[in-house]
Structure formats: C-alpha cells, structure tokens
Amino acid sequence: MTTKLDARDVITLLRNHYNAPNRPKGWLFAPEIQAPNSDRRADLITAPLTRSGGSAIIGHEVKVSRSDVLAELADPTKHDDWAKYCDRWYLVVSDPTLVEGLDIPDHWGIMAPPSGRRTRSMTIIRKAPKLSPIGSSDGWMKLARWQTFRADEGLAEAARDVAWKEREADQLRAQVQNLQAAGTRSISPHLQTGLDLINRVSRRTSDEELWGNVDLDAIAAAVVDVEATRRAAETQRREIEALERYLDPARGSLAKHLASAKRLGAQGEIRSAS
Known part of the structure; x- marks a missing residue:
C-alpha cells in the first residue's frame, strides 16, 4: 500500500533531489519564499551554487491532490510573480495520477516522486522548457536576502x-x-x-x-x-x-x-x- 504524501514530504524529496545527503550542497534551496516586489510565494525556488550548475533559477509549485492541480490550472497566472524571474518552472505532484488526462501548460515541466530504481532523484515526467525571464537580477537579489536572513537565524539557533x-x-x-x-x-x-x-x-x-x-x-x-x-x-x-x-x-x-x-x-x- 502506497503512503500518501503531503506537501512537506514532497519538499523533503525535492531537497534530496537537489542536494544529496552527506555531500556538499550544489543548490540553494528556498522553500516558501516570497517573490520580489510581491506578496506571492513560491512553494520552492532553487538556484545553483556552483559554476558547473549554471545560473538558472528554477521554480516549483507543489500539489498533493487532484483538486489542488485543478485549482492551479483554473488560474495558471498565479505563479507569474515568481515565474517571470525563473529560467524553468515545474509543477511537482505527489503522484503522477494527479495530472492524468489534464491539459498542463506547455511551459510547465512536471515532476513526481522517485520511482522504479530511483531512490533519490525525482521522476521527470516532462522536462521544463527554457523560459525567457524578464531579468534574473531581482530574483537573485531576493534569494541573496533570503539566504542572509536564514544565515542570521542559523547563528541564533547555533547560539541556542x-x-x-x-x-x-x-x-x-x-x-x-x-x-x-x-x-x-x-x-x-x-x-x-x-x-x-x-x-x-x-x-x-x-x-x-x-x-x-x-x-x-x-x-x-x-x-x-x-x-x-x-x-x-x-x-x-x-x-x-x-x-x-x-x-x-x-x-x-x-x-x-x-x-x-x-x-x-x-x-x-x-x-x-x-
């Protein structure tokens, strides 16, 4: 019997997908981050930390039920406040069946949990195409501020x-x-x-x-x-x-x-x- 995953479970799977446990981190991993100049949040934004990773900012919207997916499709512009700074955008579902028979916008990629022999890497149902962000500098600035704030939190936690x-x-x-x-x-x-x-x-x-x-x-x-x-x-x-x-x-x-x-x-x- 397959265990139903919630949004937190999916975020954990994505964390392991981008940054393998017990290895140096190659990606900045920013869940629930507010968009530049907006109150909208993305479920997850990732960005490479190494030269080999390039400079692409990747956005993710996590859905764990069919109704959540349908609500997102009813207003596909909800994530535009972040997507316009991203080089790729993924719809991440807790189960591939959640998107069966649905018309997913062509500029969205689709991810699902690891399957088959995969134990860490997410299953790419459809690779996200390269987008044309209006300018990634604001996105990178937001990520830098977010990282600085998290670092301050980390220092306080270390003191505790x-x-x-x-x-x-x-x-x-x-x-x-x-x-x-x-x-x-x-x-x-x-x-x-x-x-x-x-x-x-x-x-x-x-x-x-x-x-x-x-x-x-x-x-x-x-x-x-x-x-x-x-x-x-x-x-x-x-x-x-x-x-x-x-x-x-x-x-x-x-x-x-x-x-x-x-x-x-x-x-x-x-x-x-x-």
Missing part, C-alpha cells in the same frame, strides 16, 4: 545549541562528581573521551570547527557508561553487604568454637603440667 550543550556538559560533570563521591576511582575510556570533549566545549564554545568535529555519540556513550558504572558499583556494594550478613552468623559460631578450643587447650596444658 551552544547553551543547550553547555547545560548537558554541566549535567555530565555532576554525574561524574556523584560517581567519584560514591568511591569509584576508575574512569572508562568512553567516559574519558566524553570528559575530554566537555573540556574542549568549555574552552571553545564559540569555535565552529569544534562543533563541526565533535562526536556526539562519544558524549552519549560516556553518559551511558557513567550510569552503567555507577549501577555496577551499587550492585557490587549490595552483594558485599549481603555476603557480610550471610557470614555474620558463621563468624559468630567460629568465634565460639575458637574460644572453646582455646579453653580446652589451656585445660590440657594444666593437666600435663600437674
């Missing part, structure tokens, strides 16, 4: 992330102190790695290179190792206490036998002397 990581570091330090207070002296390699990273965080919280290289899995492993070590220490302490309680009666009985043996030995020595 740093503060959050500092709180995590404080919590980990508190766990380590509690563990040391409980009498556990040995520190595992995972915990030592976590402590080293925390020290680096404390010294260089604003260093972007540090955050690019930090291994969060090592910190998580260190926290888990702290908890596991503490539990092991507590279990061992309980077992020793239980063993001591078990041995207490035996020690008492042994002490009585030893005292009796000493008395008997002393009496034997006295008889021998007499």
